[in-house]
Amino acid sequence: MSDRTDLVYAYDGSFAGLMCCIFESYDQKENPNLIRPPGVQQSLFDTAKWIETDEHKADRVYNSIPLKISSQAQELVKLGFLTCNPRKELLIYHFLRLGFKHGSKVMTMLTNDAVCSLQKAVRHLTSESHKLTGFLRFSVYGEVLVAVIEPKNLVLPLLSAHFCDRFRNETFMIYDKTHSMALIYREQKAELMFVAELTLPEVEGSEIEYRRLWRQFYKTIAIEGRNNPRCRMTLMPKRYWGQMTEFNETDEQKSRGPDQWRVAETATETLPTSMVSLDSPFSYPTRK
Numbered sequence: 130m131s132d133r134t135d136l137v138y139a140y141d142g143s144f145a146g147l148m149c150c151i152f153e154s155y156d157q158k159e160n161p162n163l164i165r166p167p168g169v170q171q172s173l174f175d176t177a178k179w180i181e182t183d184e185h186k187a188d189r190v191y192n193s194i195p196l197k198i199s200s201q202a203q204e205l206v207k208l209g210f211l212t213c214n215p216r217k218e219l220l221i222y223h224f225l226r227l228g229f230k231h232g233s234k235v236m237t238m239l240t241n242d243a244v245c246s247l248q249k250a251v252r253h254l255t256s257e258s259h260k261l262t263g264f265l266r267f268s269v270y271g272e273v274l275v276a277v278i279e280p281k282n283l284v285l286p287l288l289s290a291h292f293c294d295r296f297r298n299e300t301f302m303i304y305d306k307t308h309s310m311a312l313i314y315r316e317q318k319a320e321l322m323f324v325a326e327l328t329l330p331e332v333e334g335s336e337i338e339y340r341r342l343w344r345q346f347y348k349t350i351a352i353e354g355r356n357n358p359r360c361r362m363t364l365m366p367k368r369y370w371g372q373m374t375e376f377n378e379t380d381e382q383k384s385r386g387p388d389q390w391r392v393a394e395t396a397t398e399t400l401p402t403s404m405v406s407l408d409s410p411f412s413y414p415t416r417k
Contacts (some may be wrong), residue, residue, distance in 0.1 A: 135162065139177035140218075142166040144210050144410045146216055148187035150180050152223055164218035187411065190384060192329050198228035201236055205251060207410045211283040212250035220247040240303075258287040265292075266368045267301065274301035277327075277372050285312045286413060289319055321413070340374050347375040 138153065138161045140146035150164050165177055194203040202224075209221050223243035228235040238244045257280055265288070267274040274296065278284075285305055292303065293314050300315040304327050311324045333341075370376040 137161060137163045137164045137165055137177040138180050140180045141182050142168075142336045143182060143205075144413055145184055145187035146180065146182040147210065147221065149182050149189040150218070151190045151222060152183075152186040153180050154226075156224070161219075164222060166218065170249065181343050184411070191410075194225070194228070197232065198225075198235060199233040202233070205236070205247060207288070208251045208254055210410060210413075211286060213281045213283075214250040216246070217250065219243075220250070225270065252276050252286065254282040255287070257282050258284040260369065261288060262291050264365065264373060266372060266374045268332060268340075270332070274298060274299055275329060276301070276303045277306060278303060279306045279368070279372065281307065283308055283310070283413075285310060285321060288312065289314075289331050293319055319349075338378075346376070409413075 136159055137152045137239065139156055140150050147164070151155065152160070154161060155158065159414060167174060186192075191203070194206060206225065209217055214220065220243050223241075224235065224247050227238065227241060227243065231238070235241075239248070261278060261280065261284060264275050265278060267276045271276075283396055285304075285308075288303060289312055292301065292352075296314070302314070303312045304324065305311065309324055309326075311327070313320045350357075
């Protein structure tokens, strides 16, 4: 193992690229102290080693996880890559290093920072995804259902199965403002794409009326004597309110016109299957 303490890996931001970083570490007997995705500012004192993405190497690492550790560890790594933890690459690296050494018992080594932090990050991801299955609100634009969310984690791959099954005969889009990404479902096929900017048309009169009725319903079913703002904040965190119809009293929207959609696309990845599946982490789109 190299004695260098300033080694930095840089990769393309893809799941396959991260698996190649793991491969490089073992192949060259190196121990990077940082694995840097695109967009992260480089320190004045480090010189990053660029790791090329090789699908064959990535497959070797990924397929070895359930064999040498466990299928639960493989699932944790897949989900860990979707989290908002700024150290996720290094956490996954140290987790796999530990797992390849100790086997399946790594999942219970919660006193280790990498194991504990990675599991905590994944719990935050799955909790946020679960909340959004209930808090997400669609609006109708022509024949398309559109929802806008602002999650901390990259939850669209987790939300896909739920909403594609629930609205299998509809055409819909879920736009993630945080990560500039959209999940688009049409003709029984799902796509993930990066979207730099999304400008929606003005809502039609019927949509405004449905929103008014929904807000009225929300207020009507409330029981004044049981009003508990603190409990509501716990079960429905305030950061979700901005995109929820019942908390928006105005339907005025900035727009380019009633018939104009504008989507500024920076990179597109069309998934080869009919669903965005967690079984294929190599299919997650990559920021170019």
